Amino acid sequence: MRYVRIIKPSAFDGMREVAGLVPRLVDHEVRRRQITDAARxxxxxxxxxxxxxxxxxxxxxxxxxLVQYYFGTKREFLLATHRSVMAxxxxxxxxxWAELGxxxxxxxxxxxxxxxxLPLDEQRREEEIVLGAFNTAAIAGQGISSEETLAAPRALLMLIGEQLKRANATSVELDAQLMVAALGGLAQGVLSGYADPGRAVELAEHILDRVLGPEIGDNGGGAD
Amino acid sequence: MRYVRIIKPSAFDGMREVAGLVPRLVDHEVRRRQITDAARxxxxxxxxxxxxxxxxxxxxxxxxxLVQYYFGTKREFLLATHRSVMAxxxxxxxxxWAELGxxxxxxxxxxxxxxxxLPLDEQRREEEIVLGAFNTAAIAGQGISSEETLAAPRALLMLIGEQLKRANATSVELDAQLMVAALGGLAQGVLSGYADPGRAVELAEHILDRVLGPEIGDNGGGAD
Structure with missing residues (x-):
């Protein structure tokens, strides 16, 4: 692999290491990703x-x-980590949704x-732990603002709201907020051992039953 | 106020301070409470x-x-703090419930x-932050076990389940778990600014509507 000096190494002695480490063809996004994955x-x-x-x-x-080269401040890579989980x-x-059509x-x-x-496998479990940690930090005022942590529930609220409108639900906004709250509580409940993954799926289906009414017909099952 | 030496001060030099501080008539529970309140x-x-x-x-x-006199280890007063919130x-x-009859x-x-x-005032807000912090710590495996943090949702599950049985609900267990999850998510949502207290009360009522059906009659209002 060929390397390129991305900064004049004489500019700052310690940067030689960085310059040497960064191959010309490396995708900077891959490096950033490796760093946010490590942060997770x-x-x-x-x-x-x-x-x-x-x-x-x-x-x-x-x-x-190298980490400092990609992220100037701790706050910067914390926010990048949060965004990577949401992404x-x-x-x-x-x-x-593309598969479903x-x-x-x-x-x-x-x-x-x-x-x-829901944290039903190791990756989703990791994501939920990270989001939960950010929420706790935002609540405790530890340098993470609510504006940042609220991006996830707000995006979810919009996605759920769209589907509820398509289903002609009667109280779209309240139902969407209820679902976001219930799923958030359920996700944390799976992590803390309050519900196992199987039960969590059953409860998610129960939320759908309670909001949309019991499922009729055979288009996917799940009603009990 | 009269004081009593609760330990021979000669036994350990530093204990003089403790002995001097503890009045005979003081309720040890009050001191413990002052310490767990400070921990909160x-x-x-x-x-x-x-x-x-x-x-x-x-x-x-x-x-x-003095704190060490009442609580031998950090873990001990952390658990006492957790228990005091639940109590x-x-x-x-x-x-x-006594008022309601x-x-x-x-x-x-x-x-x-x-x-x-729900964290609708400063005390309940403080309680919810403390319970959330314990949950996060249990999930991260930081010396607090899930057995301890699960005591709160389990107690709640039982209380809710009893009322759902009285209401002749059809899926008591699923509904009770759904309510605990939704309330947990909602409580954390109030802390993070996702819902303001007024909206939280409205959503709590909406959970009741979705599980028990819309309220009929004039025994307390709240259905929208």
Missing amino acids: RVIVGGGLDAVTFQSVAAEAGFSVR DAGARFARR EQAAPRAALRALFEEL | RVIVGGGLDAVTFQSVAAEAGFSVR DAGARFARR EQAAPRAALRALFEEL
């Missing part, structure tokens, strides 16, 4: 307080300088959304 | 990580030794329960 694992292991340039660099197997979940929703029943679309949101 | 405030201000013997003693206006909420439920409609009993649970 640090948060899962020890909460937001465990996140430092040092801990994330060690987790990623990079030097502290991953958003990409999964989009894929599931535009004519999918609102109930099927909502079910897919709920499944992608 | 420290958690609200900086999360569970901010809790140390030093920070709690400073917040309570006591010496570190406070439990006492409020009990008082509200045994013949209260299940819906009215559930409404009272929800109101006492």
Whole structure:
């Protein structure tokens, strides 16, 4: 692989390391992603307080300088980590909805959304822990603002609201808020052991029953 | 006030301070309460990580030794703090239900329960922040076990389940779990600014509508 000096190494002695490490063809997004992935694992292991340039660099197997090259401040890579979690979940929703097609029943679309949101496997579990840690930090006023953490529930509220409108629900806004609250509580409940994944799926279906009414017919099952 | 030496001061030099501080007539429960109240405030201000013997003693206006006299380990006073939050909420439920009387409609009993649970004033807000911090710590495996943090949702599940049975609900267990999840998500949502207190009360009523059906008659109002 060929490398290119991205900064004059004489400019700052310590930057030689960075310049040497960054290959010309490397996708900077891949590096940023490796760093935010490492930040996620640090948060899962020890909460937001465990996140430092040092801990994330060690987790990623990079030097502290490389992390600093991509993210100038801790706050910057914390927010990038938060955004990466939302982007991953958003990409999964989009894929599931594309598979279902535009004519999918609102109930099927909502079910897919709920499944992608609940911590039913290791990745979604990690995402939920990270979002929960950010929420806790925002509530405690630890440098993360509510504006940032509210982006996730607001996006979800909009997606759910659209499906409820398609289903001709009577109280779209209240029902959408109820679903976001119930799913948030349920996701945290799976993490804390209050509900196992199977029960969480059953409860997600029950939310749909309670808001849309019991499912009739055989277009996907799930009503009890 | 008269004081009594509760330990021979010669036994350990530093204990003189403790012995001098503890009046004979003081209710030890009051002291313990002052310490767990201080621990709550420290958690609200900086999360569970901010809790140390030093920070709690400073917040309570006591010496570190006095705190150590009442609670041998940090874990011990953390768990006592958690229990005190649950006890406070439990006492409020009990008082509200006593006021309502045994013949209260299940819906009215559930409404009272929800109101006492949601962070609608400073005390309930503090309680919810503390419970949330413990949940986050349990999920991150930071010395607090799920068995401890699950005590609150389990107690709530039982109380809600009893009322749903009285209301002849068709899926008591699923509905009770749904309510606990929705309320948990809603309570955290109020803290993070996702819903203001007025909206939270409206949503709590909406949960009752969705599970028990819209309210009929004039026994308390709230259906929209």
